[in-house]
Amino acid sequence: MTATSVPNTPITQVQRPLQTKGVLAWLRKNLFRTPLDTLLTLIVGYIAISGLVSFLQWAITAADWQVITINFRILLQGRYPGEAGGRLALSVFLLVGLAGLSWGLWGRMYLTTAVTLVAGMIIFVLVPLAQESLAGSAEASLGLYLSVQVAPLFSVLRDPVIFLVILLMGGYGIGRAMKAVNTQLFRRTVIIGWFVTIPLVFILVRGFERDTPNFPLVAPTLWGGLLLTFMLAFVAIVACFPLGVLLAIGRMSGGGKKRVWKPTPGWFLNPMEWYRSLAAWWINLGNYPILKLLSIAYIEFLRGVPLVTVFFTANLIVPLALGDANIDAVVRAMVALTLFEAAYIAEIVRGGLQALPPGQVEAGKALGLSPIRIALFITLPQAIRIVIPALVGQFITMFKDTSLVAIIGLTDLLGISRSVLAQSAFITRHREIYVFVAVVYFVFSYGMSYAARQLERSGSGATRKIG
Amino acid sequence: MASSNASPHREPSEAGLGALIRDVRVLRLIAQFSVLGVVILVFGWLIANTQQGLERASIPTDFGFLSQPSGFQIDEGLSFQPHKRTDSYANAFLTGVINTLRAVIVSLVLCTILGVVVGIMRLSTNWLVRMIAIVYIEIFQNTPLLLQLFFIFTSVILTLPPAATPIVVLDGIYLSSGGLAMPALVAQQNGWLWFAFSVIAFVLAVIIWRQLKRRRLESGRATYAAEISSALFFGVTLISLFVLQPFSTDYPEIGRFGYVLGKGAVLSAPFFAIVIGLVLYTGAFIAEIVRSGIQAVPYGQWEAARSQGFRYFQILRLIVLPQAFRVMIPPLTNQYLNLAKNSSLGAAVGFAELFGVARTITQSVPSVPVITIVMVIYLVISLGIAAIMNILNTRVQIKVR
Numbered sequence: 001m002t003a004t005s006v007p008n009t010p011i012t013q014v015q016r017p018l019q020t021k022g023v024l025a026w027l028r029k030n031l032f033r034t035p036l037d038t039l040l041t042l043i044v045g046y047i048a049i050s051g052l053v054s055f056l057q058w059a060i061t062a063a064d065w066q067v068i069t070i071n072f073r074i075l076l077q078g079r080y081p082g083e084a085g086g087r088l089a090l091s092v093f094l095l096v097g098l099a100g101l102s103w104g105l106w107g108r109m110y111l112t113t114a115v116t117l118v119a120g121m122i123i124f125v126l127v128p129l130a131q132e133s134l135a136g137s138a139e140a141s142l143g144l145y146l147s148v149q150v151a152p153l154f155s156v157l158r159d160p161v162i163f164l165v166i167l168l169m170g171g172y173g174i175g176r177a178m179k180a181v182n183t184q185l186f187r188r189t190v191i192i193g194w195f196v197t198i199p200l201v202f203i204l205v206r207g208f209e210r211d212t213p214n215f216p217l218v219a220p221t222l223w224g225g226l227l228l229t230f231m232l233a234f235v236a237i238v239a240c241f242p243l244g245v246l247l248a249i250g251r252m253s254g255g256g257k258k259r260v261w262k263p264t265p266g267w268f269l270n271p272m273e274w275y276r277s278l279a280a281w282w283i284n285l286g287n288y289p290i291l292k293l294l295s296i297a298y299i300e301f302l303r304g305v306p307l308v309t310v311f312f313t314a315n316l317i318v319p320l321a322l323g324d325a326n327i328d329a330v331v332r333a334m335v336a337l338t339l340f341e342a343a344y345i346a347e348i349v350r351g352g353l354q355a356l357p358p359g360q361v362e363a364g365k366a367l368g369l370s371p372i373r374i375a376l377f378i379t380l381p382q383a384i385r386i387v388i389p390a391l392v393g394q395f396i397t398m399f400k401d402t403s404l405v406a407i408i409g410l411t412d413l414l415g416i417s418r419s420v421l422a423q424s425a426f427i428t429r430h431r432e433i434y435v436f437v438a439v440v441y442f443v444f445s446y447g448m449s450y451a452a453r454q455l456e457r458s459g460s461g462a463t464r465k466i467g
Numbered sequence: 468m469a470s471s472n473a474s475p476h477r478e479p480s481e482a483g484l485g486a487l488i489r490d491v492r493v494l495r496l497i498a499q500f501s502v503l504g505v506v507i508l509v510f511g512w513l514i515a516n517t518q519q520g521l522e523r524a525s526i527p528t529d530f531g532f533l534s535q536p537s538g539f540q541i542d543e544g545l546s547f548q549p550h551k552r553t554d555s556y557a558n559a560f561l562t563g564v565i566n567t568l569r570a571v572i573v574s575l576v577l578c579t580i581l582g583v584v585v586g587i588m589r590l591s592t593n594w595l596v597r598m599i600a601i602v603y604i605e606i607f608q609n610t611p612l613l614l615q616l617f618f619i620f621t622s623v624i625l626t627l628p629p630a631a632t633p634i635v636v637l638d639g640i641y642l643s644s645g646g647l648a649m650p651a652l653v654a655q656q657n658g659w660l661w662f663a664f665s666v667i668a669f670v671l672a673v674i675i676w677r678q679l680k681r682r683r684l685e686s687g688r689a690t691y692a693a694e695i696s697s698a699l700f701f702g703v704t705l706i707s708l709f710v711l712q713p714f715s716t717d718y719p720e721i722g723r724f725g726y727v728l729g730k731g732a733v734l735s736a737p738f739f740a741i742v743i744g745l746v747l748y749t750g751a752f753i754a755e756i757v758r759s760g761i762q763a764v765p766y767g768q769w770e771a772a773r774s775q776g777f778r779y780f781q782i783l784r785l786i787v788l789p790q791a792f793r794v795m796i797p798p799l800t801n802q803y804l805n806l807a808k809n810s811s812l813g814a815a816v817g818f819a820e821l822f823g824v825a826r827t828i829t830q831s832v833p834s835v836p837v838i839t840i841v842m843v844i845y846l847v848i849s850l851g852i853a854a855i856m857n858i859l860n861t862r863v864q865i866k867v868r
Contacts (some may be wrong), residue, residue, distance in 0.1 A: 030594035041595050048599055287492075290499035294506060304849040305842045306808035308822055313842075316834040320520040321513040396609070403611035407815055414614055434618045438610045445609035 078224015104175015107454035128155035220330035244345025250295030254286035302343035352383030392452035563824030574745035582753025607751035620740035630725025648719035651732035661713035668703035737818035760791035800856035
């Protein structure tokens, strides 16, 4: 082929360039790019829309949402005594306020998020109002249905939702203002605030002794519903972290000289070679071989068995092992969850420690720091910073894992929804209950992962801004 | 060891006890042994307490119960009624393990397929397809598996029509709240002959495939390796299937109270629930792994392939996915391990897997040996999956010389 054989036919048709802006262009680019794409869009769109329509149809014309309205308090707090409800409200106030402040100090609220929150709030205000206007002229079956089934649920949810959203956004506003004044000072204050608030909330919910006038004891056996789910996750997240870090350090402990042992042909016939291989293995474990082996055994054992079997053990064997000391089933579940999740946290923190360049430890040694100081001031802060996304992922898993206590008969959010369903009046209302419970779990899990993404984007995560 | 005097930690002039307690290695040993001592003491105290408690209640703690008859039956398993009342506890455990493995293996395959499909959908240029993948992933990742299982079992499967009036999917395939009934294939006398033919054909096909592939690599000409070898294998298998007629079909029957026991193959409702639950839940996580794996492949690979004239799915299959696979294996292993452990939730919907069987057994047998057995079996399953995936991992990594 030569260069002269370029076709010399005149171009008769000039294709007009496609539009690149506007709704049509967007549709073409994202939905109808090729014939295959168009077909795919039509099929998937049909399935998605018909699914959504049938769900909505069920949700606003067939579902019996009264079951949630009636059992609302039980689903939220179980058998927690009503007169102590103020303590729960105070705890929620503290936690949500702090969360808002942290959001303002570390993250950014995007316009879409703010609009979603406000729109949600407005819906919760409008629907109960609509009920009043519909109730008078409720001839249409849909209006009647809405006023009897849907609106009461919304009016039960209205005040808490408005309260929480305003608190969160107010906290966010104050946090932004704080950031403008003195970022570092207020960030430190808020971190200290978290450390103070977490035990404080626990004390508030539990109370002191049985007969104290102000804060009487509310035994963990009375906790239930969402409250129990939260307390389990809360205690496990707070308590498993230090244990996990210790285990990670134990597993990472090394140092000392390495010994090389290579198998020679027929080595297994020579007992001296057996000894040499064992000695090399033992020496290569580092300066703390016993601690290292204990950590490895702990981590690998607990990561190899399902959480339910650990709960099961805690339920059946711990009462035997502790003899007369009677430990509450809720506390046993908390301890089991903590011990179990510590193994996973340990592996995540170990990943962070391994990602650090060895020069960091060496620099610490060169400065004459003790191993404990090196861990506390040099390696751990950097390692944990790297693994924040993985840690939050594990915390979300932990939050969902608390639902397994339902199998050993505790009444967390899922367990108590099962006991609501066991009542003959609500036995056919499983869809409503499960959808409601799923929405609750979803809101908190998604919120956590959203917060983690914000934290990552703010630069407080994997990379730290210098200067 | 050889040169303890040269150790920087020890003052060479000192000697005796003073030197010994200032030697950092001795201090390390003391610290470690005290930790070990505390661990042993705590465990010893707990075990002693447990034993005392058991002895006081005169409960045996040995494994002698395994050979005794269990007194309960399990209808879930490979065969019709795999565990009868008179069978031993050991047989009950075995049935539980088989059921666990059944659910795990089926879900493992299905969730991988689902995860890959949704992971690719998640990166589609089609907005609708992408959104559907995102919504699926977020919903199933952010709600507990146990809740999903309850919903699938109670609100989906149990609301199907009863087994006496099932939905007829195809002729001989019935779907109802009693599960899925399908025609079963029962091997005849010459079943082994057909099996032997298929195995021989498979081996031959693999040999021919390797030969043809080598020839293609040497000559550069298309040798249709995959087409010829698969034609050979499927040809021999199908022709011998028609000639030998090694199977007879056993159709399910519907009686007044549902499926007639022992007729056809019935996949029970709990089995369905646990498999669908595990597949949907784990599939969401695998989809995210596939997505990040594909995104880890440099975009230049796509562009290079496109400039060579590859089409979209060819690029995915031949260029991007094989490279993404390397990044995906470690997190994929974690998800498979989670799946195996999560199969224990089948007990909550009445599936007779290992944990469920063990829970039933503890009602009549002391719990300590039962829990020991269960934990050891789960450890073995986990280690097995981890070992297989590790071998796979070392195979697919790029060999650096």
